[in-house]
Structures are given as structure tokens and as C-alpha cells.
Amino acid sequence: MTIIESKITVNKPVAEVYEFLADLNNHQQLMPENIYNWSSTEDEAKFTIQNMAKLALKISSRKKNEEIVAIPSEEAPFALELKWSLSDKGDGKTVALHSISAELNMMMKMLASGPLQKLVDHQTATLKKVLEK
Known part of the structure; x- marks a missing residue:
């Protein structure tokens, strides 16, 4: 299993960050320009990655103010899981x-x-x- 990570500190309370990430409609704002054909609901998102693949993701679990996990809802080019883990820094x-x-x-x-x-x-x-606008 290959794990790729990126960590950042956001100057917002954990509840606000969680609320934003828990709704897949908001994730379009986080995507780079090579993502197109985006369609989403609160729990599912479908999009195309330019020159790569079409992906359909769904939320598989949510732990309030802690974690959001998304997995493919349709066949993907390889097995994958996307996870956002949040921790309150005070x-x-x-x-x-x-x-x-x-x-x-x-x-x-x-x-x-x-x-x-x-x-x-x-x-x-x-x-x-x-979130810091």
C-alpha cells in the first residue's frame, strides 16, 4: 500500500474545517485545474482527471470533527482511500x-x-x- 500525505495548519476551529470537508460539494474548490466534469452531492463526487482517469468517490465514514474518509463508488483504476484527519490545535x-x-x-x-x-x-x-479568506 502506498500512502501519500500532506499536512497543514488552518487558522480556523476544527468544527468549521470539518463542516467544510464533510460536504463533498465543497471539494471542487480544492481541486487543481486539471480536474473537470465535476458533479457532486454532499456524499458523492464524480470527476475526470485530465489525461488520467474518471473517478467517482463516496464518503464511507465521518467522525465528527475528526475524520472524513472517501472511497471509490464505481470501479477505479486502482484501490484507493482518501482521508482527511483533523486535530484541534487549540x-x-x-x-x-x-x-x-x-x-x-x-x-x-x-x-x-x-x-x-x-x-x-x-x-x-x-x-x-x-477557509482563511
Whole structure:
């Protein structure tokens, strides 16, 4: 299992960060420009990654103010899980850890690790920007 992570501190209370992330409609704001054909509800999102794949995700679990986990709702190019783990840092600040766990063979790991790392880094940086406006 390949695990790709990115962590950031957001100057917002954990409840506010959780409420934003718990609704997949908000995740479109976190996506890079190479994501298109986005459609979503609170619990599911479908989109296309340019030159790569179509993905359909659904929330598999939520732990209030702690964690949101999404998994594919349709067949994906490889098994994966996207997780946001939140921890209250006090002083109205939240640490957000975004991780993607993916079942990648050696070839896929070489091809996908870089783009997946860029994706999680982009999403955490954008989360901070969007919530701290």
C-alpha cells in the first residue's frame, strides 16, 4: 500500500474545517485545474482527471470533527482511500492531514506517485486559502 500525505495548519476551529470537508460539494474548490466534469452531492463526487482517469468517490465514514474518509463508488483504476484527519490545535487552529492510500503496482507507483503527491499538496494548501479568506 502506498500512502501519500500532506499536512497543514488552518487558522480556523476544527468544527468549521470539518463542516467544510464533510460536504463533498465543497471539494471542487480544492481541486487543481486539471480536474473537470465535476458533479457532486454532499456524499458523492464524480470527476475526470485530465489525461488520467474518471473517478467517482463516496464518503464511507465521518467522525465528527475528526475524520472524513472517501472511497471509490464505481470501479477505479486502482484501490484507493482518501482521508482527511483533523486535530484541534487549540487557539482556534486545526491541523489537517490529507492522505491517499493506494494499491499501486511498481509501474503505477512510478507513474502516479508524483501526481498524487501534487494533488494532496494542492488540496491542503487550497483548503488553508479558502477557509482563511
